[in-house]
Amino acid sequence: MRQTTKAVVVGQAILAALAVVLASGPAQSGDRQNQQRGQRQRDAIVNGTRLYEVTETVHFGADGLRVTRNADAVLMGFAPLGTPLCPMKALVTNPAAQTCTVAGTGTDSVSVAGASVDGKGPVSGTFAVVVNAPGNSSVHVPDLPLLKGTFSGINDLSPAILYGVPLGSISGTFKIDGDPHEVPFTGTFRLPFALDRQGRAKEPDDEKEDTFYLGDDGRLMPVQPFERVLGFPPVRLEVKF
Numbered sequence: 001m002r003q004t005t006k007a008v009v010v011g012q013a014i015l016a017a018l019a020v021v022l023a024s025g026p027a028q029s030g031d032r033q034n035q036q037r038g039q040r041q042r043d044a045i046v047n048g049t050r051l052y053e054v055t056e057t058v059h060f061g062a063d064g065l066r067v068t069r070n071a072d073a074v075l076m077g078f079a080p081l082g083t084p085l086c087p088m089k090a091l092v093t094n095p096a097a098q099t100c101t102v103a104g105t106g107t108d109s110v111s112v113a114g115a116s117v118d119g120k121g122p123v124s125g126t127f128a129v130v131v132n133a134p135g136n137s138s139v140h141v142p143d144l145p146l147l148k149g150t151f152s153g154i155n156d157l158s159p160a161i162l163y164g165v166p167l168g169s170i171s172g173t174f175k176i177d178g179d180p181h182e183v184p185f186t187g188t189f190r191l192p193f194a195l196d197r198q199g200r201a202k203e204p205d206d207e208k209e210d211t212f213y214l215g216d217d218g219r220l221m222p223v224q225p226f227e228r229v230l231g232f233p234p235v236r237l238e239v240k241f
Helices: 002-047 088-092 158-163
Strands: 050-062 066-080 099-114 120-131 144-156 167-176 183-190 212-214 220-222 236-240
Touching (some): 002 050, 002 066, 002 099, 050 099, 144 183
Antiparallel strands (some): 050 066, 050 236, 099 120, 120 144, 144 167, 167 183, 183 236, 212 220
16 A cells, blocks of 8 residues: 555656656747747847848759759848848837848859869759748748749859868849849858868768868858857858948
C-alpha cells in the first residue's frame, strides 16, 4: 500500500513538473524571439540596412562558351527609419517604429566557368516593406505589405568565384510601385565561412560550427546568433543608398 501511495505521489510530481515546462516553454520561446528581433533591429539602426538570405535554389546552365549559376533567393531583414526602404509613412502603422522589415525575392545569372567567366551577371526581383497583419501574434513573421517595388542591377561575385574571397557586391536601382523615380543603391554580400585547424577559410561543416563574415578590412566578424536562419549562417547583404 505504501509503495502504491509513493508511486502515485511521484507520478503527480512528474505531471506537475511537465505542466510547468509546457506552460513556460512557449513563453520562453516567445521571449527569445522578441529578444533576437530586438537585436536585429538595433543592428540595423547602428549599421544600416541588412538583409539575410532565407532560402536559395540554384541550377546551372551553359551556352557553349561559359557556365552560369542561376539562382532564385528569398531575403529578409531590417532597414532604419528614414531610409528609402523605410520611409516616414511607416509610422502610420507603428508611431514608435525605428526600423522597417523588408522582404524580397531575387533572380540572378552569374558566370562561374568557361572561356569568358567573370563572376558577374544580371539580377532583378521584387521587394516589400511588411508589417504585422491584424490578428497576428507579436512574434509572427511580418506579412502585410506596406509598400512594394521592383529592383534590377548587376551582381558581382568575382571575389568569391575567381579568388575564393567570401565577398561580392551588387549595384542597381529600385522603384516603389506608383512612384516613377528610380533610387540607386549598392550593396556588399558577405558569405559565411568557418576556419580549419590551420586557420584557413573553409565551408562550414555543420550549423554548430563557429562561422564568420569577412570585413572590408580583413577582420573576422563572428556570425551572431540572431543572424542565423534556422540555425544556418546565411549570406548577409549590406545595402547602401
